[in-house]
Amino acid sequence: MGYAVVLGEALIDLLDAECDGQPVFRQAIGGGPLNVAVGVARLGGSVQFVGSLGDDALADRIRAFLTDAGVGLAGAVTVPAPTALAVATHTGAEPDFRFYGEPPSYGLLTADALDVDLVGGADVLYCGSIVLLSPTVLAAARRAWSLAGGLRVFDPNVRPRLLDGPAALAALRQTVAEFAASAHLVKLSAADAELLYPSEPVEGVAAYLRELGAATVVVTLGAEGAVVAAANADPVRVPAPKVHAVDATGAGDSVMGALVAELLVDGEPTDPADWHRRVAFALRVAGLVCESPGGAVAMPTRPEVLTRFPG
Incomplete structure (x- = not known):
């Protein structure tokens, strides 16, 4: 089995919580x-x-967390900047993220x-x-995309707070189209889809x-x-398992992590x-993530998924 490369951001989340009232x-x-990288590693993939x-x-x-999780850091670089923060508050179904740090360490x-x-x-x-x-990173991602000798997967993972008006949204929509045009897999959420294509x-x-x-x-x-549109078939809805959800943080990322892990095992x-x-397996992974607090720390192993959802 080969390995996956995950190009993207790592930062610190500050999550809305309560202590002593x-x-x-x-x-x-x-x-x-x-989260995707950790999800792949927890499911047995090299990443x-x-x-x-x-x-x-x-x-x-x-760095210590990723190393402990089995994620390689050979392609990570250190930059002279404080680590970016994402402050998440919950006012509806989707968490509201605000980002702090200029320039952002991940960018x-x-x-x-x-x-x-x-x-x-x-x-x-x-x-x-x-x-x-x-x-800067878009240029790096374009170069990485052009160098790829294996399967290319893409996730826009839109954060509306980082889009400064209609021009920024239009530019992001163009970036999504650019990467989607040669992707073997695109994964996005319904919220991403609604923002990009109202x-x-x-x-x-x-x-x-x-x-x-x-x-x-x-x-x-x-x-x-999830909705799956594959090959020349019509889009199909795949149901999620019924779970006792306590925290959906990282659930969508775990779907991508599971799909990448499966691509490493069996190819496209x-x-x-x-x-x-x-996708049904990936949704079971996400269901298990939702039953535990936290994002990256909630990513399950393959035996844990099979134990929770046997058959």
């Missing part, structure tokens, strides 16, 4: 791509994280700093999330991204499961039914 923020290591990390104690904690990876051999030799390359809003049904968004060139598109729907499916099976 008082509002507090709970510190957690986060970032969508970091390398590629991105820029700060030069402070918080970045040291991120300083340059194309020249890429480990060409590491990226080019990966069986699966993941690019996506908020790092693509940084022109009023378009999720099946329509999936079909549109396939028309652009994406081989397979998965749109996650939270407790409702040729049959839509195989994609449906893999």
Whole structure:
């Protein structure tokens, strides 16, 4: 089995919590791509994280966490910046993230700093999330995408607070189209789809991204499961398992992590039914994540998934 490269951000989440009746923020290591990398490793896949990390104690904690999780750091670079913070508050179904740190520590990876051999030799390359809003990292991601010798997977992981008006949204929409055009897999959430393509049904968004060139598109729907558009088949809804959810942080990332882990084991499916099976497994992974607090720390192992959802 080969390895995956996950190119994206790692940061510190400050999560809305309560202690002794008082509002507090709970510190957690986060970032969508970091969650994906940890998810792959926990499911038995070999994975390398590629991105820029700060030069402070918080970045040291991120490095130690990733190392302990079995995620390689050969492609990570250190930059002279404090670690970016994402403050998450809950006022509705989706957490509201506000980001602090200028320049953001995760947005300083340059194309020249890429480990060409590491990226080019990966069986699966993941690019996506908020790092693509940084022109510097976007250039690095484009170079990585062009170097990829294996499967290319993409997740826009949109954060509305980082989009400064209609022009920024239009630019992001163009970036999504660019990467989707040559992606073997695009995964996005229903919230991403609504922001990028307002009023378009999720099946329509999936079909549109396939028309652009994406081989397979998965749109996650939270407790409702996911829509899968694969090969020449019509989009299909795959249900999620019933779970006792306590924290949905990282659930969407765990779906991507599970799909990447499956690609490492069995390669790209040729049959839509195989994609449906893999997405069903990924939704079970996400269900287990939702039953535990935290994002990256909640990523399960394969035996844990099979124990919780036998058969």
